[in-house]
Amino acid sequence: MKKLSLVIALLIWIGCKPADPSMENHSARQYYQLRTYSFANIVQAQATRLYLKDALIPALQRMQIGPVGVFNNRVDEKDTLPRTYVLIPLQSLDELLEIDQTLATDSIYSADGQAFLSANYDNPPYLRLESTLLHAFSEWPQLVTPPLDGPRADRIYELRSYESPTESYGKNKIEMFNAGGEVRLFERLGCNAVFYGQVVSGSRMPNLMYMTAYSDSTSRYQHWDAFFGSPEWKSLISNPYYDHNVNHADIWLLYPTEYSEY
Known part of the structure; x- marks a missing residue:
């Protein structure tokens, strides 16, 4: 009888467990640190x-x-300032603190990054470093590496930031992505x-950010045409419940470095 009860309990647990990782519970949601140099x-x-190539990524x-x-x-003529973006997935906020603590005692990292880490004040290796901390959406709790092929130089990783007029409108836009079906x-x-x-800590709050990826510019245009022409988007954009939830948007079209892990 005890064995039967155990089997039934196990089957109930399996039946209740989500098959799709996007449906996992709140605790599965990652954090992301986005560094912009x-x-x-x-x-x-x-x-x-x-x-980044020789010291930070290996560490x-x-x-x-x-x-x-x-x-x-x-x-290009519209975006004249060179920048590099580093996206680091984290399983917890504690892991963010542990990175700096571990790097401080990593002799290999110190040696490999010596020129960068000991740069003089009058010859810095960057103009500015901005760090943004994000918490993954419930509908997409884990980072997913895209199955792209072809030359890396042709690929487009489209990073978007949507700013909202207030925190309430910001939550409404996130709801549009999650429950709304975006x-x-x-x-x-x-x-x-x-x-x-x-974004839970950053310079443009309240805002959200997300990244999509395409094999080339033609693929990007085709996907966005399909998006804007879809019945789902037309239904969302015509719903007054979601009005005015974005008051500024930024779009950055990026390409992966050879040492990027995807």
């Missing part, structure tokens, strides 16, 4: 990118933190979402 010139960019790998994405912007629409269309996150 801005550079005054190519010399700074080269110094920082060498540090994070030794800590079993990853996969870490490293992306550069495409400098996340599911991106998934249905094969937009290769990497992450969706609410």
Whole structure:
């Protein structure tokens, strides 16, 4: 009888356990640190990118933190400031604190990053470093690496930031992604979402950020055409419940470095 009760309990547990990782409970939601390095010139960019490649990424790998994405912007007449973005997935906020503590005692990291870490005040390796902390959406609790092939230089990792006029409107926009079905629409269309996150510490709050990925610019245009033409989006955008929940949007079209882990 005890064995039968145990079997029944096990079957109930299996039946209640979500098959889709996007439906897992709140505790499964990752955090993300997004580091944005801005550079005054190519010399700074080269110094920082060498540090990331040879020192920071290998050190994070030794800590079993990853996969870490490293992306550069495409400098042109509209975007003249070179930047590098580093996306670090975290299982908890404690892990964020542990990174700095571990790096401080990692002799390999100190040696490999010596030039960057000991740079003089009049020759810094970057113009500015901004750190943004995000908490994953309930509908997409874990970072997903996109199954892209083809040349990395052709790929587009589209990073978006949506700012809201108030925290209440910000929560409404997040609800639009989760319960409203915007996340599911991106998934249905094969937009290769990497992450969706609410910014919990940053310079543009209240805001959310997310990243989708495409093999090239043609694929990106095709996917966005399908998105804006979909019945799901037309239904969402015509719903007055979601009116005025975004008052500023930024879009950055990035490409992965050769040492990015995806």
